[in-house]
Amino acid sequence: EDQVTQSPEALRLQEGESSSLNCSYTVSGLRGLFWYRQDPGKGPEFLFTLYSAGEEKEKERLKATLTKKESFLHITAPKPEDSATYLCAVQAPNYGGSQGNLIFGKGTKLSVKP
Amino acid sequence: DSGVTQTPKHLITATGQRVTLRCSPRSGDLSVYWYQQSLDQGLQFLIQYYNGEERAKGNILERFSAQQFPDLHSELNLSSLELGDSALYFCASSVGTGFYPQHFGDGTRLSIL
Numbered sequence: 001e002d003q004v005t006q007s008p009e010a011l012r013l014q015e016g017e018s019s020s021l022n023c024s025y026t027v028s029g030l031r032g033l034f035w036y037r038q039d040p041g042k043g044p045e046f047l048f049t050l051y052s053a054g055e056e057k058e059k060e061r062l063k064a065t066l067t068k069k070e071s072f073l074h075i076t077a078p079k080p081e082d083s084a085t086y087l088c089a090v091q092a093p094n095y096g097g098s099q100g101n102l103i104f105g106k107g108t109k110l111s112v113k114p
Numbered sequence: 115d116s117g118v119t120q121t122p123k124h125l126i127t128a129t130g131q132r133v134t135l136r137c138s139p140r141s142g143d144l145s146v147y148w149y150q151q152s153l154d155q156g157l158q159f160l161i162q163y164y165n166g167e168e169r170a171k172g173n174i175l176e177r178f179s180a181q182q183f184p185d186l187h188s189e190l191n192l193s194s195l196e197l198g199d200s201a202l203y204f205c206a207s208s209v210g211t212g213f214y215p216q217h218f219g220d221g222t223r224l225s226i227l
Contacts, residue, residue: 031213032213034215034216036218041220042220042221043116043118043120043204043206043218043219043220043221044157044204044218045116045218046116046215046216046217046218049215051213087157089157091213101147101159101162101170101172102147102157102159102216103159104156104157104158105156106156107156
């Protein structure tokens with residue numbers, strides 16, 4: 001069964017304290033891995049797409065990397081406004097009969113204290 | 115702002131009732147996806163439409179149905195509601211039906227009393 005596991009469930013950092021979030025997956029024939037940010041009361045906001053092992057994407061203080069079994073979201077010198085839940089999702093072929101559907105992890109809740 | 119619009123933002127109703135949730139996708143997007151988010155299950159895929167046709171089904175109950183109209187907006191119909199149906203319901207859209215990023219609306223919070 002295709003699965004996505006995120007760790008840790010929650011992470012508390014001091015402002016400026018860099019860290020990494022993990023997303024491990026067991027999917028047959030991964031076609032794409034996505035990172036989203038979700039704020040309370042809002043929908044997931046798209047951050048990155050990674051398609052192949054070794055690929056890296058960056059946006060401000062965030063950097064996403066992908067290996068054959070997991071992805072990391074590195075947060076460098078975080079600020080309080082980076083506090084949110086970060087979700088990882090994978091696309092696998094023929095999940096639910098289509099190529100486009102996402103399997104989500106349960107997320108990592110990040111809190112950054114000033 | 116993702117460009118995906120969902121209405122209403124909140125719905126409060128009773129067990130046994132029927133409700134309709136509405137979604138307008140981003141301009142130019144042909145695919146619409148519906149997801150359910152609960153505290154214990156996380157985001158679960160329900161159903162996908164592409165250009166008016168059903169493309170895929172996930173963990174959608176028989177009491178739930180959806181459709182996508184010619185103007186590409188979509189509606190999710192939930193009937194014979196139970197307490198366990200209380201959740202956030204999200205709509206997402208993407209350009210096509212392949213491996214494209216999905217952009218989410220801010221959801222409809224459904225509370226069953």
